[in-house]
Amino acid sequence: MIKVKVPATTANMGPGFDSIGMALTMYNIVYAEKIDKGLEIIIQDGNASIPTDENNLIYKTICYFYDNIDQKVPGIRLIQQDSIPHTRGLGSSAACIVAGLHIANAMSQSFFSKEELVQMAAQIEGHPDNTTPALLGGMTIGAMNEKDMKYVKIKVPDTLHFAVMIPDFTLSTELAREALPKKVSLQDAVFNASRAALLATSMMTGDMDNLAIATEDRLHQPYRASLIPNMENILEKAKSYGAKGTFLSGAGPTLLAVIKNVVDFRREMVTYLDTLEHKWQVQMLQADNEGAKVWINEELRY
Ligand code: HSE
Numbered sequence: 001m002i003k004v005k006v007p008a009t010t011a012n013m014g015p016g017f018d019s020i021g022m023a024l025t026m027y028n029i030v031y032a033e034k035i036d037k038g039l040e041i042i043i044q045d046g047n048a049s050i051p052t053d054e055n056n057l058i059y060k061t062i063c064y065f066y067d068n069i070d071q072k073v074p075g076i077r078l079i080q081q082d083s084i085p086h087t088r089g090l091g092s093s094a095a096c097i098v099a100g101l102h103i104a105n106a107m108s109q110s111f112f113s114k115e116e117l118v119q120m121a122a123q124i125e126g127h128p129d130n131t132t133p134a135l136l137g138g139m140t141i142g143a144m145n146e147k148d149m150k151y152v153k154i155k156v157p158d159t160l161h162f163a164v165m166i167p168d169f170t171l172s173t174e175l176a177r178e179a180l181p182k183k184v185s186l187q188d189a190v191f192n193a194s195r196a197a198l199l200a201t202s203m204m205t206g207d208m209d210n211l212a213i214a215t216e217d218r219l220h221q222p223y224r225a226s227l228i229p230n231m232e233n234i235l236e237k238a239k240s241y242g243a244k245g246t247f248l249s250g251a252g253p254t255l256l257a258v259i260k261n262v263v264d265f266r267r268e269m270v271t272y273l274d275t276l277e278h279k280w281q282v283q284m285l286q287a288d289n290e291g292a293k294v295w296i297n298e299e300l301r302y
Helices: 057-068 092-107 112-125 133-135 172-176 185-204 208-214 219-228 231-240 262-273
Strands: 002-011 022-035 039-043 075-081 138-143 150-155 161-167 247-248 255-259 280-285 293-296
Touching: 002 092, 002 133, 022 092, 022 133, 022 161, 022 185, 022 280, 039 112, 057 075, 057 092, 057 112, 075 112, 092 112, 092 133, 092 293, 112 150, 133 138, 133 150, 138 185, 138 280, 161 231, 161 262, 172 219, 185 208, 208 247, 219 231, 219 247, 231 247, 231 255, 231 262, 262 280
Parallel strands: 039 075
Antiparallel strands: 002 022, 002 293, 022 075, 022 138, 138 150, 161 255, 161 280, 247 255
């Protein structure tokens, strides 16, 4: 039996559009084993929106992997225990891709290295900001070219907590990307480049007071705000309750606040969110600095 545990991820972190991402302490767990033939998928939380046929993203990734190594896909049973909410900007698709690659790698005894899986995952997803931290943990900064992806992983300090505000509505990445302009001004490009660099370096040096500016964005958040009721108000409130930085998680609609005082922030934020039209759930998480883990017959392999 193969067991894979994959963290949720928050992409962009404000200015790092399609490049920066961070793993969070929220996980999907998948069990996989070979069966005589066919495909059996059991969804343990009963989430009816997850496909249990060939359209299942974990299974599609397994097929992609087997195709690439020129082998026939064996009969497979998958058991999914999902905690990462779907279509909420917390990397649930990336988690499926990472789980699929790890399962196929172990099942086919291909022994591709983690580094090779990082490259494959970035190619499948098309941008590395969810898959790289999901595989490696921490905060990662990635840049792709035609051949491969170069990245740096930064360990996120344990003193940082992340208030993750998840609404009761979904937003598809496709729709959230359609809202973006085809061109941006030089001013906005400079605004983001400076903040993305400040965010990465501040996380390395521990200059957390920079985060208020370092998490600002002009490339995607302003265009996506109209798709997320009360986004600007919630981010402003979070700042007034002491958040060190705030941003839209991935393509949204989940919002994140970087905080230090967990108890006070949570109380004030929940009280405010309860006044809004939509229901918002607040989860207090930290960064996962280890990334996806794989067990084969209960023995930890990575
Ligand atoms: N960087 C991506 C976006 C993350 O913001 O569209 C979602 O896949």
